[in-house]
Amino acid sequence: MPTSTARGEATRELLVSTALRLFREIGYEKTTMRAIATAANVSTGSAYYYFASKDDLVHELYRSLQEEHRTLALPLLREGQNLGELLKIVLNTGIDVMGPYHDFGSNFIGIAIKPSATTSPFGSESAVARARAISLFRQAVLMSRPQPPLAIRDDLPELLWYAYMGVTLFWVYDASPGQARTRRLIDQAAPLISKLVILSRLPVVRKIVEDIVQLIRGIRQ
Amino acid sequence: MPTSTARGEATRELLVSTALRLFREIGYEKTTMRAIATAANVSTGSAYYYFASKDDLVHELYRSLQEEHRTLALPLLREGQNLGELLKIVLNTGIDVMGPYHDFGSNFIGIAIKPSATTSPFGSESAVARARAISLFRQAVLMSRPQPPLAIRDDLPELLWYAYMGVTLFWVYDASPGQARTRRLIDQAAPLISKLVILSRLPVVRKIVEDIVQLIRGIRQ
DNA sequence: ACTCCTTCTTGAACGTGTTCAATTCGAAGT
DNA sequence: ACTTCGAATTGAACACGTTCAAGAAGGAGT
Numbered sequence: 001m002p003t004s005t006a007r008g009e010a011t012r013e014l015l016v017s018t019a020l021r022l023f024r025e026i027g028y029e030k031t032t033m034r035a036i037a038t039a040a041n042v043s044t045g046s047a048y049y050y051f052a053s054k055d056d057l058v059h060e061l062y063r064s065l066q067e068e069h070r071t072l073a074l075p076l077l078r079e080g081q082n083l084g085e086l087l088k089i090v091l092n093t094g095i096d097v098m099g100p101y102h103d104f105g106s107n108f109i110g111i112a113i114k115p116s117a118t119t120s121p122f123g124s125e126s127a128v129a130r131a132r133a134i135s136l137f138r139q140a141v142l143m144s145r146p147q148p149p150l151a152i153r154d155d156l157p158e159l160l161w162y163a164y165m166g167v168t169l170f171w172v173y174d175a176s177p178g179q180a181r182t183r184r185l186i187d188q189a190a191p192l193i194s195k196l197v198i199l200s201r202l203p204v205v206r207k208i209v210e211d212i213v214q215l216i217r218g219i220r221q
Numbered sequence: 222m223p224t225s226t227a228r229g230e231a232t233r234e235l236l237v238s239t240a241l242r243l244f245r246e247i248g249y250e251k252t253t254m255r256a257i258a259t260a261a262n263v264s265t266g267s268a269y270y271y272f273a274s275k276d277d278l279v280h281e282l283y284r285s286l287q288e289e290h291r292t293l294a295l296p297l298l299r300e301g302q303n304l305g306e307l308l309k310i311v312l313n314t315g316i317d318v319m320g321p322y323h324d325f326g327s328n329f330i331g332i333a334i335k336p337s338a339t340t341s342p343f344g345s346e347s348a349v350a351r352a353r354a355i356s357l358f359r360q361a362v363l364m365s366r367p368q369p370p371l372a373i374r375d376d377l378p379e380l381l382w383y384a385y386m387g388v389t390l391f392w393v394y395d396a397s398p399g400q401a402r403t404r405r406l407i408d409q410a411a412p413l414i415s416k417l418v419i420l421s422r423l424p425v426v427r428k429i430v431e432d433i434v435q436l437i438r439g440i441r442q
Numbered sequence: 443a444c445t446c447c448t449t450c451t452t453g454a455a456c457g458t459g460t461t462c463a464a465t466t467c468g469a470a471g472t
Numbered sequence: 473a474c475t476t477c478g479a480a481t482t483g484a485a486c487a488c489g490t491t492c493a494a495g496a497a498g499g500a501g502t
Binding site: 003004005007008011042043044045046049050 | 480483
């Protein structure tokens with residue numbers, strides 16, 4: 001399964017790039033394992049030598065998208081912006097990156113969400129990838145001015161990531177041209193979330209926010 | 222496709238009950254279409270005469286679970302309880318009903334969430350089923366004392382249903398014995414949600430709540 | 443009884459994801 | 473040059489979801 005030769009590594013990378021291209025060009029279903037193997041000039045058996053399943057190849061797509069998201073978003077984050085603006089940037093770049101795969105969307109989320117696969121965003125096996133994704137939101141939180149209240153600062157990135165998952169879900173279902181409705185959702189929700197964060201300072205609100213934070217920490221095990 | 226004879230109706234129902242039993246007893250993957258057909262003493266072709274796909278049969282499971290949820294929850298809702306208590310009942314009965322299918326869970330949600338299928342809880346095609354599910358939460362809202370603020374009363378049921386979807390997602394991933402963690406989540410989250418609803422009356426909070434309600438209404442198209 | 447006509451049923455066939463025993467490749471050791 | 477051995481490759485084979493042309497069942501009209 002792991003590549004230990006240069007030749008193996010080359011074949012592996014060729015398979016990944018071929019698969020991702022076909023996913024983009026002809027969609028998930030038409031991109032059969034045989035089609036990927038043929039397009040990469042290898043046998044289907046070879047594809048399975050490197051990837052345990054077709055889902056595993058989709059997993060490669062996720063990893064690729066996540067890296068692209070990072071490299072696109074990070075340079076746009078400037079210290080001193082308020083949280084709403086920063087959030088907008090991170091969410092919008094996320095949608096930008098996923099754009100070419102929208103038709104793919106249905107399968108996208110269906111595969112991602114299976115608790116079985118390593119692909120699952122919530123599963124324990126993808127903890128590393130999830131942490132990396134959350135760190136993007138941590139960066140946004142750290143750069144934001146004014147700084148979010150200390151009481152929630154540590155947990156906020158994870159919460160924002162959950163919001164991002166929600167936006168992604170919305171995007172998958174968004175059939176409007178160019179997924180314009182998702183863009184509108186982001187533009188409206190980002191400042192709202194920012195305001196909610198500020199609101200959490202209020203004495204009356206603070207108590208319940210602490211309860212919520214406590215609940216979330218408990219949930220994490 | 223639709224059954225118009227008594228004979229057809231009998232075959233259809235036999236297939237549904239056989240499929241649901243097999244799903245429960247041997248899980249999703251082992252329950253092949255051939256296995257269902259054989260167990261029901263019909264040919265595979267016959268199964269496809271009544272159900273467009275295996276997913277379609279899973280859809281029958283959802284419908285069955287939803288009805289069971291209703292008949293289990295409604296008699297337990299008593300007027301005058303506070304929203305937290307009522308919410309606990311609805312959420313817990315929901316988990317009760319799904320219990321026997323937890324191993325099934327992975328596929329459960331993966332299939333449900335595909336925007337393609339009529340099964341999808343968010344898709345337009347299952348609007349009727351969704352409305353019926355939401356009406357259970359509407360019932361809880363109507364019976365609760367004190368009554369939630371007028372400003373959000375109409376939209377609250379839908380919001381609570383979203384929360385329920387979140388709990389379900391958590392449940393699917395919950396590997397603790399008897400899904401005990403999900404029960405704990407419900408017991409803690411229900412009163413919190415109830416408190417949040419009360420909080421929405423506060424003058425400072427009210428404004429942002431109105432924005433949120435506005436946003437949600439906009440999202441609904 | 444016979445003819446229609448719709449409903450329902452069948453089983454073979456197709457394409458798919460996946461597995462696996464067998465084979466080839468290529469570098470390291472001699 | 474030859475051998476060895478793990479890495480890499482192959483293509484046939486399997487089970488599954490799904491399709492479909494063909495036919496059987498069963499009732500309504502005559």
